Amino acid sequence: xxxxxxxxxxxxxxxxxxxxxxxxxxxxxTARCADAGGLDGTLALLGDGQQVWHYWDGxxxxxxxxxVNVPLxxxxxxxxxxxxxxxxxxxxxxxxxxxxxxENVLNGYHLGVAGSVRVADLFYACEPQHTTExxxxxxxxxxxxxxxxxxxxxxxxxxxxxxSVGGGLRGDNTLRVFAPELMARAMTSWGxxxxxxxxxxxxxxxxxxxxxRIEAGSPLxxxxxxxxxxxxxxxxxxxxxxxxxxxxxxxxxLLWALLEDR
Numbered sequence: 001x002x003x004x005x006x007x008x009x010x011x012x013x014x015x016x017x018x019x020x021x022x023x024x025x026x027x028x029x030t031a032r033c034a035d036a037g038g039l040d041g042t043l044a045l046l047g048d049g050q051q052v053w054h055y056w057d058g059x060x061x062x063x064x065x066x067x068v069n070v071p072l073x074x075x076x077x078x079x080x081x082x083x084x085x086x087x088x089x090x091x092x093x094x095x096x097x098x099x100x101x102x103e104n105v106l107n108g109y110h111l112g113v114a115g116s117v118r119v120a121d122l123f124y125a126c127e128p129q130h131t132t133e134x135x136x137x138x139x140x141x142x143x144x145x146x147x148x149x150x151x152x153x154x155x156x157x158x159x160x161x162x163x164s165v166g167g168g169l170r171g172d173n174t175l176r177v178f179a180p181e182l183m184a185r186a187m188t189s190w191g192x193x194x195x196x197x198x199x200x201x202x203x204x205x206x207x208x209x210x211x212x213r214i215e216a217g218s219p220l221x222x223x224x225x226x227x228x229x230x231x232x233x234x235x236x237x238x239x240x241x242x243x244x245x246x247x248x249x250x251x252x253x254l255l256w257a258l259l260e261d262r
Contacts, residue, residue, distance in 0.1 A: 002215055004088070005062055008070035011054050021055035021073055029055075029073045032097045032114050036135035038151060042112030045093055046073075059098065065214075068092055077101065077115070083214050086111070087127070087207075099136070104220075106211060107132055107148075116156075122220055123159075125150060126207045141221070142177060144204050163204050174203050176226040179219055185209050 011019050021029070030046050033039040045051055051071050058076045065082035069090055077098035078084075084100070086092055087108035099115035108127035116136030117123070123140040125132050128147035137156035145164040161177045175183050182205040213220055 002065050002082075002217060004067040004085070005064045007062075007066050007068045007072065010062070010066075011056060011070055011072060019054045019056075021053040025055045025057075025073065025075070026053065028075075029095060029097060033095065033112065033135075036114035038135045038153070039112050039114065039133045041110065041131045041151070042095055042133050045110060045112075046095065051093060053095075068094060073097065085211065085214075087211075104214060105140075106207070106214075122210070124207060124210055142174075144174075146204055146207060165204050173231055174205065175230050176222075176228075178205055178221055179213070180222070181218075182206075182209055182213065182220065 026046060030043060033042050033046065046053075053071050053073050055073045056075060059079070060074050060076070061079045061081070063081050066080050066084055067088050068084060068086035069088065069092060071093050073095045075097055078094075078096045078100050080100075080102035082102070083104040083106060084102045085106045086094065087106060091109055093110040093112075095112045095114075097114045100111075100113050100117045101119075103120045105117070105119050105123045107123070107125050109130045110132075112133045114135050117134050117138045117140075119138075119140035121141045122144065123138070123142070124144045124146075125148040126146040128149070131149045131151060134150075134152040137158065138152055139158045141159070142161040143157070143159040143163075147165055161174060163174050183203060186203050186205045186209070210220065
């Protein structure tokens with residue numbers, strides 16, 4: 001199991017009162033976001049007076065996995081040598097006035113980045129009532145979106161694998177990319193009101209399963225891309241039932257074996 005660094009403890013460790021954003025710092029953040037463009041939701045949050053913001057002056061580098069549990073404005077770049085995770089507790093918003101760099105980003109609440117986002121492995125956005133806004137580019141090995149509104153210039157997005165739920169299921173074939181354990185769980189957890197069609201090649205891994213694998217130190221991706229024939233085989237298995245659950249003994253072992261062997 002990995003250890004999470006509390007962002008609240010890190011930021012407030014200097015002094016709880018001095019970490020609060022001043023009016024001048026809020027003005028600077030607002031001006032920077034306005035200049036960057038494309039951050040309307042972030043500007044609204046900065047100006048509505050509902051959020052008690054903390055402020056980190058300059059660049060912030062975190063050597064490890066960070067539990068984002070405090071509303072924060074980072075005056076420069078935010079670099080996380082691990083996973084950025086903001087869904088462990090509380091509703092928090094983060095504004096980065098520079099670039100955001102991390103190994104993984106698991107983002108459920110509001111995230112506004114005036115610069116670019118560079119993620120070594122996975123950027124997973126979820127929670128439909130919140131927004132992710134990126135003024136610059138987005139680079140990641142994989143980008144998954146479960147119903148969250150993403151505002152960015154698609155011309156500046158560079159990802160090897162993309163899949164999105166909401167506004168129609170679309171994207172790349174995730175079956176060939178992600179670890180078999182993740183995909184089998186996603187495929188066998190469908191209920192009658194879920195978004196996935198049994199014949200779909202695009203399946204989004206379950207957010208909680210992704211979090212659990214990161215915490216356990218287990219890989220998210222296959223070591224080698226699966227063959228092109230895998231989706232067709234998977235579709236045949238899925239067609240056995242359209243509303244099965246993970247405990248259906250006649251389907252689950254077949255699916256596990258199919259995914260792991262290819």
